[in-house]
Amino acid sequence: MSTPRPTDPACGCSQGLAVATPRAITNRPGLPALDARVGDHASLRQTLIARLTLCHAENNALAGLTTRAPGDFTLGLLDAWASAGDVLAFYQERIANESYLGTATERLSVQELARLIDYRLRPGVAASACLAFTLEDPPGTPRRVAPTADTLGSVQYNAAQMGVPQRTRLEAGLKVQSVPGPGQSAQVFETIEPIDASPAWNALKPRLTARQTVAAGGTELRLEGLATGLKKGDALLIPPAALGAAGGELTLCRIGALQLDDYHRSTRVSLGPRQNAGSPPASLAASVPAPGASALQFVGRATPCADFHAATQAQGIAPLDVLDNLRACRAPAPRVMALRSRAAIFGHNAPRYDALPSAQRFAEYAPSATSSASLSTLVYQIKAGGFSGRAASWVDGKLDAYPGEPAGSTQLYLDAVYPNVTAGSWITLVDGNKARSYAVVEAIEISKSDFTLSARITRLTLASAAGLGDFGIRSTAVYCESEAIPLARQPIDTPLEGDSIELDGLVDGLQVGQKIALCGEIDTERGVTACEIAEIAAAEHDLADATHLEAFTRLRLKGALARRYVRSTVSINANVALATHGESVANFGAAGETLGSGDATQAFQRFTLAQAPLTHVSAATGSGTRSTLQVRVQGLLWAEVPSLYGHGPDERVYVTRQSDDGKTSVIFGDGINGARLPTGSANVSASYRKGLGSAGRVAAHQLTQLLSRPLGLKAVTNPLAADGGGDPQGLEQARRNAPLAILTLGRIVSLQDYEDFAAAFAGIGQAAAVAQQGGVFITVAGADGVQPAEGSLLLGSLRDAILAAGDPLVPLAIKPYAKRLFRVGARVASTPDARRAEVLAAVEAALRAAFAFERRRFGQPVHAAEVVAVIQQVPGVEACALDTLHIVAAGPTALIEAETPGVVHAHLPAAAAAGGKAAELLLLDPAPIPLGAL
Helix, strand or coil: CCCCCCCCCCCCCCCCCCCCCCCCCCCCCCCCCCCCCCCCHHHHHHHHHHHHHHHHHCCHHHCCCCCCCCCCHHHHHHHHHHHHHHHHHHHHHHHHHHCCCCCCCCHHHHHHHHHCCCCCCCCCECCEEEEEEEECCCCCCCCEECCCHHHHCCCCCCCCCCCEECCEEECCCCEEEECCCCCCCCCEEEECCCEEECHHHCCECECCEECCCCCCCCCEEEEECCCCCCCCCCEEEECHHHHCCCCCCCEEEEEEEEEEECCCCEEEEEEEEEEECCCCCHHHCCCCCCCCHHHHCCCCCEEEHHHHHHHHHHHCCCHHHHHHHHHHCCCCCCEEEEEEEEEEECCCCCCCHHHCCHHHHHHHCCCCCCCCCCHHHHHHHHHCCCCHHHHHCCCCCEHHHCCCCCCCCCEEEECCCCCCCCCCCEEEEEECCEEEEEEEEEEEEEEEEECCEEEEEEEEEECCCCCHHHCECCCCEEEEEEEEEEECCEECCCCECCCEEEECCCCCCCCCCCEEEEEEEECCCCCCEEEEEEEEEEEEEECCCCCCCCCEEEEEECCCCCCCECHHHCEEECCEEEEEECEECEECCEEEEEEECCCCCCCCCEEECCCCCECEEECCCCCCEEECCEEEECCEEEEECCCCCCCCCCCCEEEEEECCCCCEEEEECCCCCCCCCCCCCCCEEEECEECCCHHHCCCCCCEEEECCCCCCEEEEECCCCCECCECCCCHHHHHHHHHHHHHHCCCCCCHHHHHHHHHCCCCEEEEEEEEECCEEEEEEEEHHHCCCCCCCHHHHHHHHHHHHHCCCCCCEEEEECEEEEEEEEEEEEECCCCCHHHHHHHHHHHHHHHCCHHHCCCCCCEEHHHHHHHHHCCCCEEEEEEEEEEECCCCCCCCCCCCCCCEECCCCCCCCCCCCCCCEEEEECCCCCCEEEC
């Protein structure tokens, strides 16, 4: 607005002054505050004086006012009005700002503006955590208890003797307190679901070993223990059971090499060529009782645990008895026979008969004094060739025609004394490519003189003479001094991954829907331990290996494990219950709190809860929260509603309102909109929990103090950090989320509705939705940039709420965002009048504020010019040069070293693309920012 400068020709006063108010006001869109002041003190005073001069021509009464001295009464009065106008203009501008959601600065203003569109500021939400309990298992504790309906779920038993594993019922409401770290306060969590817990489920192990078999062509086997005493070249007899066969012959192998496996406490043996060595000894085939009729029906197949219980129930048999029978019938580990010595047949080194002098040939067979044959008869027989057969069978024959032994003899003479060859042991005869094993019935140490040889030897009596004709006296090697060594179980060294877990042995009682906490060393990051929570989708007892009854329990999970774990380090706790932040309020030792007395003469009677803040937990509602408050009047439960409007005079309802200090008030009806309270003494009570917000996001293994300790409960921990906790909604969040609620109107139709609904959900900080594979893929970030765990209460509630508000047939996937860190480095020159240390601190603070979670969006890149602009706007910065701008590499590897590319990017899922990779958010690395001198 432009006004001519007035002048007074008589006195020349007010020359140069112009009317300055009301000034023109223009506000472009998107400003954080409105400019709505019509003027300030100076402009208002100037305008009043200018108007005074203009009035001279119209009002002769002011013609005499020719002074402009500040001390004049009239000018003082104008100055006072200018001051009043300044104050009024200021408050007019504040009122204008508080009238718009985008510019209001008072919480009450934002709250009332939001209520105009039926949006209430979120009160905050409690964090949630899964607690893993450890139960006592003292010696002498009964192994089983009589079952009840609540300990077996859907499976019912009528007979008291049909027991189940010893369990403890952990009811909802168990209190666990955190161990606070530096600068923290202790937080109380309470379980929100009852579970059945068992000491047998404290630390389940995955299947670490399998029955070892040497496959056809296999060159290695594993023996139990480290002190086997074997050496290279020793012979081993391998039974058919070790080769995975129910029948067949023994296999003879020689040891090529040995390697001690300290980790598995076993010996690895490399095998040489194989030879069939006859039928296996009975000592290697341990007798195993056959499964009973009740257990036999489950052998050879995998049976779901529910079907297993139902089948045993129908027969009136205890499930644990059947499992015990199956465990007792499990075949022991096969054994191999180590043949520790190598012997020869007595006479194998005798000289040839036809090479002996005649005196030795005849003298050896001269009749003794007790012989009935005469010398003349002997000489006649020699001359007639009667001993030609004897010469032929001297020591060049077979073992079934051993000189001096009758046909079919089972006697065998070794070439020396072998004290470790005893009755009941086994020997193996090897002659070229022929081998055969025999059981030793008797082993006697004797002196023998024959074939011009004399020695102290061992005479063996074998159980059978079958096949001795295949072995020559001189060419046969005898492997003896047998010792049975158990085969070690084959280690399963593959990482644990996927959606299936085979447990070590039979574990009974695990149910569908039961949570488990799995912890172990990450396979790709040795030394780094991680945990995750999974849910059982199916459980079955696998007895498919009917030959050896290799029985174990297999768990099918609802989703694949997020990581690959080193199998031997994995421990599984199946005593897991969901808990949320907040402590139940007690009044004089009783559960709940007495609010006061009802008065039927009062409308909209109000009570204020004594404890604050009231706990709200994540739930599948439009707001994303559910209050833990329950109000009872004369013992009857009343219902909380968003508004009393529209409710009849007989409806027992109430509304709650929160003040800025976190106090919660309960308001009842007036008899027209909602029922009035009945008159009574202390007849209004409330039960609720107190505590919520980001303080509940405790770290992993911090919830370890049991405030409630039922009998048998030993310890507790939270394998994962608590997540999902959010503070009461701030102004910025309310400004952003309030319009989203009116956009969806409680119904999800378009793709943008999915994103808006998720973004406005309590506990969610950001959301992005894209269409993928005929469905919707949503990436979410928790409040304050927290990455919610997959399968957490927050994401589960969000999913249920979206399905309830939208089309339940549309495939929906929700994943937490991927945090991607970037690092910057710069050189900064400060102005001469500024303290350099303060300038550098301000630069770092400005960078962290500019690239904080609240200022960034999914997929938003970071440009070098953007970083330079932030630095240059810091007071005291004269110039700067950006040295580095790069992504921090994921995992334990070093930083990605590269020249400054000028921009770093973040992934954003593309519409109609497959893969399901979550959106990334670029955040500044929390490490100190390197700022050098320019």
